[in-house]
Amino acid sequence: MTNLTHHHIDARGIRLHVVEQGNGPAVVFCHGFPTTWVSWAHAMQATADAGFHAIAFDMRGYGESDAPGDANLYTPFQTVGDVIAILDHFHIAQAILVGHDFGASIAWNAAMMRPDRIVAVFGVSVPFLQPGGPSFLDQLRAAGADDFYMFDQMTAEADVKWADAAHSIPASLYWMSGEAPAEMRWDPFDPDRHLLRPAPAAPTTIDPAYVEEMVRVFARTGFHAPLNYYRAIDAFFAVANRTFAGCVIRQPSFFLTGAADGLNAVRSPTEKSLRPILPGLRGFVALDGVGHWPQLEAADAFDAALVSFVRSLG
Template identity: 55%
Template sequence: MAIADRNGPMKQTHIETNGVTLNVVEQGDGPAVLFVHGFPDGWRGWRRQMAAVAAAGYRAISFDTRGYGESSKPEDPALYTVLYNVGDLVGILAKLGIERATLVGHDFGATVSWNAAVMRPDLFDAVFCLSVPPVLPGAGPSMLETLKAAGKEDAFYMFRHMRPEADQEWADAATTFPGVLYWASGLPDASEAWNPMDPSKSLNRPSPIGIPPFADCEDVETMIAGFDRND
């Protein structure tokens, strides 16, 4: 299916792989560049970069990872590990008939991309990632293990995301998504801005101004609709 976009035509495909259906969007022709988003984003977060990459002579591919947007949302948390996400990247290439691709990842998508390059160097020939550096196997305790050993389990925000109650705490996307954008931005006073080590200054607070002015309203509303989907 074709998608009308201000940056040029895009092709949308729903790919079935690894027991899930993934919403995949492409733009341009040439060597493949596969974009992998993080939290709390979706394929649209890359669309401006996709336009630039396509204009430069590449086949830009972005998708909603499992649990996001128009892709499947398995209920079992065990189906969201890095291994499953790497498998989805491999499945996308197989379904599209692509032999090799460059990976571009951000946030959790960067973690997936680094691991994909390690697990399948035959498929992924280059990696460019934002916000998350590679952690090589055998490099010692993970960041979370180090923080837990230091007694920070009740402070660092990622630990709260792992608790069963997090599902309901983040369920109202119309509130939580604009809140993440606002509190993680430069708009709030420094004394009130998000602090990853202070639960009282979490990302999960309503935005006092709704959708922040720096955000594209269409993008935000599409993301909220995607989180509200339960199928």
């Protein structure tokens, strides 16, 4: 990568590590669990080369950013505030957001909460969850889906289960990727097909240097703060289901997922199912043979879809 500039900024009381590249309209990248801004390196380069100002950052709790211990400080109310603080720091009036996994949740919620600042969303792997009525977790609890993986991720014991980064990082990357055999691939509802099983290897579709970097970072930082994103879900929906019930995302949007992503079993997103809550939806892509990490497993196809979308906004 070329011409990267690193910053450590004060985002209204929390220190965030921010990386930028290129010039033009702003495209801000929000990552998910468990990774850092580095997961966007290839996409940032492609976006900057296409004439945009690519900005990625370590979400609170990750990498070189501050990591508050309190799980209540990881709801979208705080993390959307981090995004807006970054825009303010760089004097950016409006931006396009790209988000994967929990970063997608942040991107969708930022568009819902701050349509004055967020002009478009490119969501990856996690669709918009429209507030109102029982949350998706409460729906699963009512259905008796006690083995759903997020309930385990929310426990204090999860910190220890994930603690050995040299095991947990390559294992989770492999089992969530499209490379794992379909009958053994991660299933979010089946505890026997969990993320932390010993894996035969890291997926060959993901750069080994990326895997090594993630092991190094999480061996240093641990997983308590990243897992707080799961622990904050109920607190967010307790408020959002009253405050934002029935909201839709009217800005231009795009949804991309891996066709082999186990997470698709949670919401089964399709273009038809998303359009009522994303009336500005301009495209839907499910990449064949790709799992939960499309920006890593199929970087060229991912970049092509992203660049086409952001260019269409001009």
